[in-house]
Amino acid sequence: MTDPGRPATGGNGSVRPPTLTDLAPRKKRGRPRSAGQHACDRCHQQVAKIRVHWPDGAVCGACFTEATHTYGTCPHCREHRMLPGRSPGREPLCRDCAGITTALTCTGCHREAERFRAGLCIRCALTDDLTAVLNPGDDLRLHRLIKVFAGTQRPESVYTYMRPGTRARALLEAIGARKLALTHEAFDRLPRSTAVEHLRALVVHHRMMPARGNETLARFEHWLATRITELPEDGTADLIERFATWHHLERIRAQATNPDADLETSTHAAKQEITEAGKFLIWLQEHHHTLAEELQQLHIDDYLSHDPSTRKQIRTFVRWLNHQQGRRTGVIDVAFRNAQSTPMITHTERLELVRNCLEHRHVTGSTRLAGLILLLWAHPLNKIVMLRREHLTVTPQGMLLTLGATPTAIPEALTAMLWQHLQNPGNQNTANTGTPWLFPGTRAGQHLHPATLSRRLKVLGIDAQRARNATLRDLTHEVDARTLIDTLGYSPGIIARHAALSATPMSDYIDMKRQRPR
Template sequence: MKWPDGAICGICFTTALRTRGPCPGCGEVRLLPGRTTDGADNCRDCAGITTTMTCDSCGTETERFRAGHCIRCVLKTDLDQLLHPHSPPDLRLKRLIGVLTEAERPESIYTWMRGAKTKELLEGLGTRTIALNHAAFDTLPSSRSVEYLRELLIHHGMLEDRDRQLAAFERWLVTRILDLEGNPHIQAPIERFARWHHLKRLRATASPEKTLNTAVRSAKQETTESGKFLAWLDTHHELTIAGIKQAHVNEYLAAGPSTRYAIRTFIVWLIKNKEIPRLEIPHRYAATKPLITQHQRLELIRHCIEPNKTPLTFRVAALILLLFGQPVGKIAALKCSDLQPLPDGLHLNLGNTPVLIPAQIAPMFWEHLHHRPNQQTSNRGNQWLFPSTIPGQHIHADTMMSQLRTLGINPSGARNTALRGLVQELPPTLIANALGYSYQVIHKHATDAGTTMASYAGKIPLPTRTPSKPSPPAHE
């Protein structure tokens, strides 16, 4: 293929048809596939290009993706054929087509919908064999494709919202109980414990403002480890819960890994429900707290500030960890609204009092806010500061943890060292209020750091201030 300025390859052709702006020749805002003698991009007419660059369907000046039609028109045609939104009429399916065709990067949507599993799901919606409700989706074989489509529908208001972590635990619990079906002496108490203790508690605490990720992990571990304990009791002593004695608990804890201490909640629950006599089961405390040196912490901060190959998203997350000692799960679940511009600078809401982000790094936070990743397909309007690839969700804590480790950061060590450094400079009570920690946790860090104010900081009155009404944070 040749244009007035010479031959052009496929990659350059595609790039040219995705460059848009004011033409230096005619001043109109349009595609700029040509090139002036001084190297500026210009429009098709000014460049003398004769190649057709207009969609036969909608008349938009753009790349002709298939048979003379642009990618958005091709998407609409294909989705209409899959979803049949008019027979019978379904406003939600019409909206789904609109959401997908209006994505900033429609080529990604086209690739996604051509996948075998996704195409099968869309066809199921189109034939109405898959209803647009959670009950129908719950009956489908669990897969990433199913959950991605479910979350897309939730995010854009085509399915009612629900707590994702709570729903995942409910599905996990059904499978876990079925796995124990062969032994009713184990299955029955584990099901009662999981449903009447953990599930009841999770349902009571679920809210849009709170993530249940950590609580669900703990519930799964305690349920699993309690089942293992009852299986051990049956195998080694031919006993059920009715026969549990202090010696059995001591033997079990002494003979295995530290994860066995997760049975403590189950034992306490059995005692509370008068199913076994009172027993003693100790808490397990870590022998030491992981730490890094303050010099290592400062070097990591310097590395995050300096431009490098690590995505800005994870450098910003690392700075929140290194400066403010926040748990990775809490960082992952921060919202855009937690970045708050006030008269004296940009602040971050972590506790009761917004904390000031140092002026030297505030531009990094603004840059990240304005160019958050994973926004170019069906995830626009995401409220999270660190959005996931899954529509409407924030990045998973494990994913963020992995990325922080690639930066050479030990998350636990960095968090403990950051908190230890902070309590050596400020009263622990102020630190607790600003960073969202309990007084007990921060005072323990102060005691470990050997600060003299640790014993009386709780008596220091907190300064009061009424911040000015902030301007709303910028969103894309």
């Protein structure tokens, strides 16, 4: 049965892009509307309650919140201030020019703003609450934390984030009671949760706690230590620890010395292989009462004859065992799993997806831009999210994007979208400000996760693997291999393979294979 939430598929795994004209418009700020008998004169919807009556008519709560968060230059008096009013032509006006008498000045900071509580704006109310919870005293780091929280573009989100009863509130109260120190050791002793890692990233990004190198590596090391303690002490834990340390951890630590290395992919693969290796050893003990030193090929064949397919992830562990001292049996192996097909979309479908990215403005601009980078240059998602602002260069001749050794020119039709994205890259409304990433994530100081980007691209009908394969196929038809290697940053082997799949003649194939992959 077809899943209505996924794009339809046709021959050879092709994807027919869905129609996105039915996407819901972006919701207004404020509490969700409840249907009722009252008509709002601004949004023209039936609501349960009218918040205020202004000269231009009745205003519901959502429209009131939107109006009191609109700032700019009043077209009548030319003053820069809050613009809650509306002219007969629906033009935003300041309170005085619109004739609004509602009190919209904070009694604390005397700034024009919606009164959130007892005459205070949200920033002043949030500052008071944070001061009571964190009890900063003489600790300058806590004073800085209060300013960071209260100074965000969306302080309402922080107020919701730290409301009583949440894990975030409990962490802040522990800091205020001096039960949780601002150190990595103290955070590591806490049960792992999104709230803990979010707060850790925030205080590190804003220099209230020192960084500890590559955070992905640190999380992997913490995961590995926890995973080892969960394994049986019959030799399984010791063997898996040696495998994980000498085969995976050393390699990942070496990769971490390169700031542009993608550790998310490496650590994800390592976790899979370590987890499956542990499951295999436990199965070996339970079903054959055999230790790894006496493992034979028949045991492996028996294990792989049953589902699930993830059992094939033991291949690296089995090959590693061949080189370990103490093994008393012959060489063992797990067959390499070759892809049976290359999922791909057609050239027409690829052009349709490009059109989706350009035209469907209901979708977030950062998602549409990431989709274009994938569809035009076949840049993998794990590398797209790691692009920095410095990879975009503005020259008198136009904008350049650096994906490989040679920068590539950006089509003029995309420059406006890129420039707008540079001014507002998204995910900056709370505490993730001042980041170098072109696609910032929701966690302070970190980029968007590839899995998150993959889910967002599906809204545009883009399956990343099929789209990337199709783009590489088309590019190898249009551009010579050496130029693609320098422009896209791919290794010669990958370009050679896709050129062969697209039946592109390559006279320098042998020379390319001799080159070291970048």
